[in-house]
Amino acid sequence: MKTIAILGVGYVGLPLAVKLAKHFKVIAFDISEKRIEELKNHFDSNKETTKEEFEDIKCNIQYTTDEKQINKGDVVIISVPTPVKEDKTPDLKYLESASAIAGKNIKKGAIVVYESTTYPGCTEEFCLEILKKNTGLKYKEDFFIGYSPERINPGDKEHNINAITKIVSGDTKQTLQSIKEVYSKITKVHSASSIKIAEAAKVIENIQRDINIALFNELAMLFDKMNLDTKEIFDAADTKWNFIRYSPGFVGGHCIPVDPYYLAQRAKEVDYDPKLILAGRQTNEQLPLFVAEKIKSLLKKQDKSTDNARILILGATYKENVPDLRDSKVEILIQSLKKTRIKHICLWEPLIERKIIFNIENKEPKEKYDVIVCAVSHKEFENIDIFRILEEKGILIDLKRKKEHLKEELENKGHIWWGL
Numbered sequence: 001m002k003t004i005a006i007l008g009v010g011y012v013g014l015p016l017a018v019k020l021a022k023h024f025k026v027i028a029f030d031i032s033e034k035r036i037e038e039l040k041n042h043f044d045s046n047k048e049t050t051k052e053e054f055e056d057i058k059c060n061i062q063y064t065t066d067e068k069q070i071n072k073g074d075v076v077i078i079s080v081p082t083p084v085k086e087d088k089t090p091d092l093k094y095l096e097s098a099s100a101i102a103g104k105n106i107k108k109g110a111i112v113v114y115e116s117t118t119y120p121g122c123t124e125e126f127c128l129e130i131l132k133k134n135t136g137l138k139y140k141e142d143f144f145i146g147y148s149p150e151r152i153n154p155g156d157k158e159h160n161i162n163a164i165t166k167i168v169s170g171d172t173k174q175t176l177q178s179i180k181e182v183y184s185k186i187t188k189v190h191s192a193s194s195i196k197i198a199e200a201a202k203v204i205e206n207i208q209r210d211i212n213i214a215l216f217n218e219l220a221m222l223f224d225k226m227n228l229d230t231k232e233i234f235d236a237a238d239t240k241w242n243f244i245r246y247s248p249g250f251v252g253g254h255c256i257p258v259d260p261y262y263l264a265q266r267a268k269e270v271d272y273d274p275k276l277i278l279a280g281r282q283t284n285e286q287l288p289l290f291v292a293e294k295i296k297s298l299l300k301k302q303d304k305s306t307d308n309a310r311i312l313i314l315g316a317t318y319k320e321n322v323p324d325l326r327d328s329k330v331e332i333l334i335q336s337l338k339k340t341r342i343k344h345i346c347l348w349e350p351l352i353e354r355k356i357i358f359n360i361e362n363k364e365p366k367e368k369y370d371v372i373v374c375a376v377s378h379k380e381f382e383n384i385d386i387f388r389i390l391e392e393k394g395i396l397i398d399l400k401r402k403k404e405h406l407k408e409e410l411e412n413k414g415h416i417w418w419g420l
């Protein structure tokens with residue numbers, strides 16, 4: 001029976017460990033003591049893995065911060081973060097440190113498989129070099145590499161690892177075969193002919209999503225300026241057989257707003273200007289500012305001063321039903337509101353057990369507000385009584401239009417409803 005070592009057991013690494021542990025012995029290694037401690041206690045703060053799933057496989061997973069344990073791995077999977085730096089260029093520091101740790105500890109014959117999202121060429125040109133520098137083993141004789149991108153969607157119970165085809169690639173036919181054997185125990189696999197093809201496939205999946213949403217965000221901003229109802233236009237266009245519909249909204253998190261910059265950087269290195277990819281990014285980044293300006297103009301319409309207006313924001317995470325604040329556009333919305341002189345901002349994020357989020361107290365609303373922003377559509381907000389907490393001549397900003405059924409009643413009572 002093979003042993004799989006996984007480096008980085010976060011949103012990607014832990015669900016993978018849990019699935020693989022039904023077929024292999026798994027070493028779950030992370031540099032975060034806090035993370036390993038909670039996993040040892042069968043608790044996942046990301047709320048992706050249930051207690052039952054932990055109990056089901058507990059004999060087959062060893063949670064550890066001891067890098068020497070990686071030496072037991074026949075296959076070593078690396079699933080560490082791949083963020084961007086301040087200047088939006090790829091920040092490879094986690095891949096660098098994980099590759100160094102793997103290099104120092106892999107055993108003879110090991111295959112190192114990268115799962116982190118990156119640009120085509122990163123695994124062979126960057127990560128492999130670090131492995132080589134840190135190991136005494138000879139590449140393609142004593143150790144091998146592969147790439148198999150992750151496609152999970154946090155909070156989405158339907159598209160879990162078992163349900164999605166996994167792209168696999170390797171540096172030799174034999175490596176590919178071995179990687180296929182491992183992953184096909186848990187799901188369907190698609191073999192790519194090279195590591196670069198697999199890297200490129202993953203990054204363009206997220207770029208496509210970013211650009212599609214950007215188009216709908218642009219249309220929403222444009223039609224709002226033209227006083228046309230975006231949703232009605234989309235409903236009408238959607239009656240054509242080949243119209244593909246997306247919903248406008250904030251694009252946050254550590255994948256979609258980040259991954260386009262990885263390919264864009266590579267494009268620049270090969271002297272290609274990725275105009276469309278970067279335009280999509282720019283449009284999506286603009287949306288929080290647009291919403292802040294809209295709030296300001298609606299306050300004026302209701303004869304309310306921006307200085308005194310009290311605003312409640314419902315939800316702070318980057319998307320619904322996921323306790324993850326990374327690159328949440330709610331933070332940018334708050335900054336943009338402050339720039340427009342709106343300073344009385346309250347926040348209620350029930351999925352995060354923290355008193356302060358984005359420098360604002362996180363608490364359940366008890367008072368009344370001039371503006372309520374339904375920013376993130378958590379299940380917890382489904383039954384919230386908007387009328388109880390909305391001031392006279394209030395404004396409901398319903399980004400995802402989940403409260404549109406209240407529009408008529410709100411308007412009859414002198415309030416304003418606005419959605420993307």
Ligand SMILES: NC(=O)c1ccc[n+]([C@@H]2O[C@H](COP(=O)([O-])OP(=O)(O)OC[C@H]3O[C@@H](n4cnc5c(N)ncnc54)[C@H](O)[C@@H]3O)[C@@H](O)[C@H]2O)c1
Nearest residue numbers: 008010011012030031032079080081082097098116117150
């Ligand atoms: N979360 C997603 O929805 C998702 C989906 C598909 C792909 N991805 C990609 O998967 C990769 C991992 O993302 P994630 O969301 O799981 O990140 P995460 O932050 O949830 O988890 C990463 C883990 O790696 C650990 N870590 C950092 N450096 C390490 C090192 N040197 N050795 C061992 N552990 C280390 C961290 O402590 C953390 O626990 C990224 O490239 C991301 O783009 C993420």
